[in-house]
Amino acid sequence: MKKRRVKMDLKEIRKEIDATDDEILRLFLKRMDLCVGVAKYKKENNMQVFQGKREQEILERIKSESPDDLAEGAGQLFTCIMDISKCLQQRILSDAPVPHFESPKIQPVRIACPGTKGSNTEEASVKLFPDSEIDFYPDFSDVFEAVENGGADYGVLPIENSTAGDIRQTYDLLAKYNFYICKRTQIKINHCLAAKPGADIKTIYSHEQALKQCFGFLKGYPARQVPYANTALAAEMVANSDDNTIAAICSERCAELYGLETVKRDIADNPDNTTRFICISKRPEVTPDADIISICMSLPHTTGSLYRMLIRFALYGLNITKIESAPVPQAKQDIKRETFDVVFYLDFEGNALDPEVVRLMTILEEEMKYFKFLGNYKHFD
Template sequence: MAKKSRPDEEAAPPDVRRQVAELDRQIAAAVGRRAELTRQAAADGGGVLERLEAKSLQDAAKLAGGLGAERIVAVFREVNAACRPSSPQCRIAYLGPEDTFSHIAAIHRFGAAADLTPVATIAAVFQEVESGAAGYGVVPMENSTDGRVSDTLECFSRSPVRICGELPLRVHHCLLGTGKRADVRRVFSKPQALSQCRNWLAQHLPQAQGQPVASTAEAAAMAAKDPAAAAIASRQAGQRLGLRLLAEDIEDQKDNITRFAIIAPRPAEKTGADKTALMFETPHEPGALADAMAVFKRKGLNLTWIESFPVPGSRGRYLFFVELVGHQAEVRVRRAVEALQKKALMLEVLGSYAHAEPIG
């Protein structure tokens, strides 16, 4: 009787297996050494680790070879994540639970191997960073369909944390369930997700009633227990729970993007392709806002985001949030801030950060 080969022996010719095994040993040794150097950088503080990781990803994109820049950067992002020491400085708080779009954004930014900590509210993300329990936070700031995220703007109005990064994520909603789409009578999801899919639901599930819940992940868990229900959630949430994909990409606006802010105790360093966010309040008198906005024109600064937000507990008073092209360390940005300070009752620089293209 012929000797049966083990599955691992059939996987590849012996010489290939030996070469792969040797390369794997070299990779493991290199990652171990990389982890030692990462711990040294983290111990130095002062943003040394952040600069090291940013440079690592920039260099990785240039070393892509046949793999392509996106794939090799994803590999090095996970190397960075795995090498970070276990400490509050390297912990990342995000609006949970797992498999929400905030969780997906956190993975895109920091890697799946990072110390990702889900919390229940946006305010809790800010509290984790402000208290030092986490080094970074990931919070939604605006959506291309529904506009600003009010809870995030309110937290900026009373927290000293700074924006150190942005992550525009293309949000693709899926309809998930255990039964047939024709049998769905209830659709669970977060209010924002229901809003972003309202036209699709009206056209394809007119018999179903939208029922808001706290998160898309919670919606998926509820749909898993009810054959007459479906959830609007991420594909990842459905895969985790074994739900059927009843429909995909059901968002009404196909370029549906949620922009997430990466928050930390300090802003990011200048990269040459940066943006700066400001928050200010003007006197309640004719022309005050127009005078304030004219500062940006005089200094030649392009605005990429403008929002107004009522001051909590003060009827008739508003905070204005603006984002401009440039870093707060640049001369013309500094001069604009100085000029605006003279016209504002209150002014805060919320942070400077590198411009990022949409992903996902």
């Protein structure tokens, strides 16, 4: 009998909840109507559409009128209502100016790459620009400099690795040079042991990182390990040497390039080692099939600020595929931990010519102290 009674009660309560929800929905829709009215008046009279002060007043009133244990929840609810209302107003009122982007250059083009021939970056460049000329530069910053000075049309650089994470230097240079991402691809990093035919291997040369990544294989291999500047240079050195006891760890493609024999392939401990590469350009280029947008912005270091930023993406139905707060804050910011802004890097799915995306980015640009569009591009698998 008791169980039945409970079920009845539950049914009753749920009915009451549903009725309450209907009322809340009705009032929510009424409020949205009123807000659209406010926005229209303001626009007609050239008044500022969004006023932080009024918002703050509403939140304070709501919290003061709620019981203590629900004040925080009620505050969140009205923050949510006002965020939805802002998005709606913006959708109705903004003229959503269609941004202008450059068209991609016609191939063949000149590509700037960091490092040496035979590197993974070269492989990525060939994948992105099959018929182009590739020049090699010692450092990442030299690649940016070459594009800046017109010595190259585009640059290709690593941006993210599945085992090592973000390549922060590339992000920093993108911001410094005010450049844009216009293509992306990824390369599965494979390591092989390469030597001259008939070699009696006693010493293995490679980049420190590559030696580490083949730790399991090398543990069982009776040879001395010597760190070298990079994998391609190690392969080149082995190829040019008369020493018949040395080998290199490099990519199979690189071994082939320098005429070395693959003694053992796929020797990395983790077979799923992938690096992503981006193509950078001086001016933003957006093609109609571009479907990844990268942005960078700062948020105040306060509870809920990230959540409020993300509700905008949810309301516009835009899917975030990557988010990252910037690493270790600099010393000067650490002094006032409560107040410093946090910088975020975000990737989301969309095309920058889509009016909804333009509106979202306009909102973010208006609201964030710092906002930078890093590019809209396609990933080439």
